[in-house]
Amino acid sequence: MSIKQVRAPMPGTFYRSSGPDQPPFKADGDTVTSADTIGLIEVMKTFHTVAAGVDGKALRFLVDNEDPVMAGQVIAEVDE
Amino acid sequence: MTIRSLLIANRGEIAVRIIKAAKALGIRTVQVHSAADADMLAVKLADEAIDIGPPAAKKSYLSIPAVINAAKRAGVDAIHPGYGFLSENGDFADAVEAAGMIFIGPKGDAIRLLGDKVAAREVAKKAGVPTVPGSDGRVDGIVAARKVAETTGFPIMIKAAAGGGGRGIRIANNMAELESQFPMASAEALAAFGDGGLYLEKVISRARHVEVQILGDGENVVHCYERECSLQRRRQKVWEEAQAFLLPARVREKLCASAVALAREVKYRGAGTVEYLYDDETQDFYFIEVNTRIQVEHPVTEMITGIDLVQEMIRVAGGARLSVTQNDIVPRGHAIECRINAEDATRDFMPAPGQIGRLSIPEGEGIRFDTMLYAGYSIPPFYDSLLGKLIVWAETRDACLDRLKGALQQLEIGGVPTTVPLHLALAGDDSVRRGAFHTRFLEAWLEAEFSRQLQSKSEVA
Numbered sequence: 001m002s003i004k005q006v007r008a009p010m011p012g013t014f015y016r017s018s019g020p021d022q023p024p025f026k027a028d029g030d031t032v033t034s035a036d037t038i039g040l041i042e043v044m045k046t047f048h049t050v051a052a053g054v055d056g057k058a059l060r061f062l063v064d065n066e067d068p069v070m071a072g073q074v075i076a077e078v079d080e
Numbered sequence: 081m082t083i084r085s086l087l088i089a090n091r092g093e094i095a096v097r098i099i100k101a102a103k104a105l106g107i108r109t110v111q112v113h114s115a116a117d118a119d120m121l122a123v124k125l126a127d128e129a130i131d132i133g134p135p136a137a138k139k140s141y142l143s144i145p146a147v148i149n150a151a152k153r154a155g156v157d158a159i160h161p162g163y164g165f166l167s168e169n170g171d172f173a174d175a176v177e178a179a180g181m182i183f184i185g186p187k188g189d190a191i192r193l194l195g196d197k198v199a200a201r202e203v204a205k206k207a208g209v210p211t212v213p214g215s216d217g218r219v220d221g222i223v224a225a226r227k228v229a230e231t232t233g234f235p236i237m238i239k240a241a242a243g244g245g246g247r248g249i250r251i252a253n254n255m256a257e258l259e260s261q262f263p264m265a266s267a268e269a270l271a272a273f274g275d276g277g278l279y280l281e282k283v284i285s286r287a288r289h290v291e292v293q294i295l296g297d298g299e300n301v302v303h304c305y306e307r308e309c310s311l312q313r314r315r316q317k318v319w320e321e322a323q324a325f326l327l328p329a330r331v332r333e334k335l336c337a338s339a340v341a342l343a344r345e346v347k348y349r350g351a352g353t354v355e356y357l358y359d360d361e362t363q364d365f366y367f368i369e370v371n372t373r374i375q376v377e378h379p380v381t382e383m384i385t386g387i388d389l390v391q392e393m394i395r396v397a398g399g400a401r402l403s404v405t406q407n408d409i410v411p412r413g414h415a416i417e418c419r420i421n422a423e424d425a426t427r428d429f430m431p432a433p434g435q436i437g438r439l440s441i442p443e444g445e446g447i448r449f450d451t452m453l454y455a456g457y458s459i460p461p462f463y464d465s466l467l468g469k470l471i472v473w474a475e476t477r478d479a480c481l482d483r484l485k486g487a488l489q490q491l492e493i494g495g496v497p498t499t500v501p502l503h504l505a506l507a508g509d510d511s512v513r514r515g516a517f518h519t520r521f522l523e524a525w526l527e528a529e530f531s532r533q534l535q536s537k538s539e540v541a
Contacts, residue, residue, distance in 0.1 A: 011433060011461040013136060019271065044422070044431035044465040068116070068135045068462065 004054040006076040008069040012043035014050075016065040024065075031057045032078060041069065056080050083107055083158045083182060083398040087151045088122065090162030091141060093452045093468055094374070095122035098160045101390035110154040112147060114140035116460040121452050128154060135462045141165045144172050148179050158182035158397060160390075164464075167373040168195055184397040185350045186372050193346060194370040198241045198279050204367040207341040212357065212366040214281035222262050225280060229258055232282040238262060240269035241277035248272060249315070251283060284366065286518045287357040289317075290324045292339035293381045295389070295404075296348035297396040302406045303336040304385045307377055311506070311522045313429070318499075318522060319506060320417045322380035325477050326515050328363065335365050342370070351378070351393040360518075376419065376469065379450060383415035383473040413446075414477040416484050418506075420451075421465040424497035426534055433461040437494030442487040446473035446480075449491070459496065467498065477515075481507055502526075505533055 008014065016024040016039050026038045032052040038059065039050045052059070056078035063075050085108040088095045099109045099122055111126035116135035123129040130150040133140035140146060142165055151159055159176050161167035161184065170192035176183040185191070194200045198217045205211055215228045218241055229236050229252075238261055240248030250265045252258035262278070270276035289312065293304040308324035309317045327335070339354035353371040358364075378389050387404060396402060423429040439455045451468030459467070472487050474480035485507045488500055506512050509529065511521070 013462060021271065043461045044433060044463065046431055066136055 002080045004056055004078045004080060005074045006038065006050070006052055006054065006078065008041060008071055008073045008075050009050060010041055010043050010048060011069060011071045012041040012048075014063050014065070014067050014069045014075060015040040015042065015047075016061065026052075026059055028060055030059050032059050038076060050075070052076075052078065054078050083394060085110065085154070085156040085158070086184075086394070087112060087147075087154060087156040087159045088126065088162065089141065089147045089151075089159050090165055090167070091117050091120060091122065091452075091463060092466060093450050094162040094376075095120070096125060096452055097450055098162060098390055099125045101388060101394060102160075104388070105391055105394060107394070108156075110150075110156050112141075112150050114462070116462050119457065121454055121457070130154060135460065137165065137463065144169075144175050147172075148175055151176070151181055152179060156181065158184055158394070160184040160394065161373065163373050163376060168371070170195065182397050184393055186346075186348055186352070190346050190348065191372045194352075194372050196241060197239065197243065197369060198277070200370055201279075201367070203345055204342055207338070207345040209338040209342050209354075209367045210365060212281045212284060212368070215279045218277045218279055222259060225258060225262050225278075226255065228280045229255065232280070234258075235283040235285070237281045237283050238265040239279055239281060240265070240273055240275070241279055242269065242273035242275040284357045284359055286361075286520070287359055288324070288326075288517075289355065289519050290327065290335065290358045290365065291353050291355040292336050293378065293389070294339050294343045294348065294352050294354060295387075295392055295396070295402060296343050296350065296352070297400070297402045298347055298349040300402050300405075301340050301343040301348055302402060302404060302409060303340050304381050304387055304389070304409055305411045306332065306335060307380055309377060310517055310519045311512075312519055313522050313526065317377060318419055319503065320377035320380055321477075322384045322415045323411055324358070325414065326360070327358070331358075331363055331365065338365075338367075342367070349396055351389050357519075376466070377417050379448060379469060379471040380415040380417045383446075383448065383471055384411045384413055385409055386412075413473055413475045414480045415471060415473040416480055417469050417471045418484070418488070418503040419466055419499070420468045420470060420491070420493070420503070421499045422459055422467050422496045423465050423499050425499055425502045425530075426497070429499075431461075431465045432497050433459045433465075434496040435459075436496065438492060439494065440490065440492035442470075442490035444487075446483055447471075447487050448473075453493065467493065470503070478513070481513060502530065505530055 058079040087110040109126040110128045112132045132146040166172040170188035173183040174188035213232045238250045266276040288310045308321045311319040355368040356365045435458045448471040472484040
């Protein structure tokens with residue numbers, strides 16, 4: 001079984017849900033398809049969706065909600 | 081003056097601006113910063129710097145305890161909030177006073193009163209300032225909303241009572257839209273501002289955004305004339321001028337007097353701005369809101385009046401009377417400010433943080449650049465995209481536009497895309513030169529004129 005990585009497309013603040021009172025887009029252990037949104041990145045007060053970009057089982061987040069992220073930083077891993 | 085030391089509870093270009101004003105007054109400066117801002121220019125310029133928390137603004141610049149603790153640690157006399165962040169937070173102003181320090185701005189009560197859009201409208205009415213036709217205060221539900229709309233007509237704006245800065249606004253073009261949007265607007269207002277209260281205002285189409293700069297010392301109030309801020313994108317100002325050059329003298333006099341009357345009503349202390357919509361055709365103006373802080377566009381007023389607004393607000397906060405009377409304030413020439421953002425105008429204004437390479441700033445008579453930049457600086461992604469403001473002054477508006485074009489051509493910011501190309505296009509645009517614009521001009525112009533220019537450039541390239 002190989003592990004695929006999901007990287008932040010841009011620097012900013014990572015959010016796991018669309019709002020403070022909303023459920024997370026994905027939970028640890030969820031399966032994902034490439035087009036699934038797994039989070040948002042806020043960069044300079046604008047919000048951009050982050051797609052998984054890979055298909056797989058058992059998603060694992062490596063950063064917490066509201067953590068700062070750098071462009072290219074691995075934010076999650078997915079088991080194939 | 082009782083203020084000998086000052087903490088700056090802000091970042092970016094306005095922090096730099098405040099430090100310069102404080103230094104000119106011989107005041108010691110203490111700059112707070114988040115972990116992401118340790119390298120910012122204001123930190124380098126201040127006498128002392130204090131780390132107040134993580135990059136997220138709510139854990140640093142928006143944290144009242146973090147800022148107050150830093151101020152106590154540094155033993156400062158006063159705190160300047162700049163704009164944004166805690167600048168219009170009445171509870172913060174109270175907390176600063178409760179901690180035995182001076183808040184550079186109005187009293188907490190005045191901030192709360194004028195910050196509540198509905199209450200501010202009431203103050204305006206009391207002072208005899210015309211308001212946009214709409215609801216008398218908060219609207220209690222869809223039945224009441226329908227009644228208001230029947231009187232004012234469409235389109236009508238549904239606005240959050242606790243909103244501001246263009247946030248929390250929806251437009252309904254007919255009764256069906258009003259009925260569907262009203263409950264959603266209330267839910268959104270509740271989620272965004274913790275207050276689902278709404279009010280209604282008629283949309284003044286083809287209006288100009290004109291605002292009056294006021295200064296008060298708690299007793300006396302003067303105005304420093306008005307600014308024209310109609311060029312906006314997504315309800316955010318992009319380009320500002322002083323004065324509003326097409327305003328008839330009679331209207332200007334009434335407008336400025338009404339702003340002073342409103343500020344007197346609340347015994348205003350500090351620098352503030354009364355914002356209006358102005359209808360060119362009917363020559364009517366309507367009160368929109370009061371900003372109880374220094375504004376991004378304050379330099380254009382400084383350029384035409386020669387008054388240092390930030391120094392003045394520090395002085396009056398320290399207990400001094402206003403250093404100028406109304407008769408001393410005589411506007412001269414014309415000034416334009418361009419907001420230079422780290423945004424890619426060719427890619428729908430996508431924000432683009434990054435490292436500044438070469439930096440070349442234009443100099444010369446009538447040219448001012450308020451900025452947070454230095455060569456080698458890395459712009460963090462956590463805050464807004466404003467890098468600096470190019471302000472140009474000349475005897476006439478035409479001469480000012482010409483000088484602005486030259487200054488923009490000389491301004492070189494390497495490493496990140498900026499909105500300089502947008503401003504160059506605006507400075508060369510015929511409608512802008514004629515002053516033939518209104519608050520909804522820029523977005524249509526971007527879609528048609530600006531994208532045509534980008535297209536032809538990419539074809540040449």
